[in-house]
Amino acid sequence: MKQAGFFDIEERLARLSGLGDHLEAFFRTVDCPDLEQTLAYSVGSKSGRPPFDPVLMFKILVIQTLNNLSDERTAYLINDRLSFMRFLDLGLSDRVPDATGLARQAVKAVAQGSSCALDTDVHEGEAAE
Structure with missing residues (x-):
């Protein structure tokens, strides 16, 4: 295995985008200007x-x-997949919630509800072109 280069991660993420990263396309279609305030x-x-x-x-x-x-x-896949890390704005060294933390924190985050609107052209995580 060769040693990782300085731009390897960026190049891999660019390649994922070129192949049609579904999460990247999905989040471009979400209209949530006040998402942070809504979920606080x-x-x-x-x-x-x-x-x-x-x-x-x-x-x-x-x-x-x-x-x-x-x-x-x-929890495993967040640590494993670059596309998940990018979607979540996480770096390789950032803390990721474990399964117990996911269950506990998810209840709190969802309890507030969300007024986000999805683009009507989105089907199964893909943006219509």
Whole structure:
């Protein structure tokens, strides 16, 4: 195996975009100018680890729904797939919620609801061209 180059990740992500990254196309069709405010929830207890960003948790729910994934499989695939990391705005060294954290945080993120509107031309995660 050859040593990773400085631009290898960027080149791989560009290649994924060229092949038609479904998550990238999906998020371009979401009209949520106030997504962060809509999904905001109170932190609650000041002890323990800080909660994950509600927008991150919402995006994880999108991934789970589009791919019909369990919490365990979702946590694994977020760590494994560059396309998932890009969609979630995560770097290789960023903290990723485990399966228990996904279940707990997802309930909080969804409890607030969302007023996001999807483009009507979207079908199975692909934007109509």
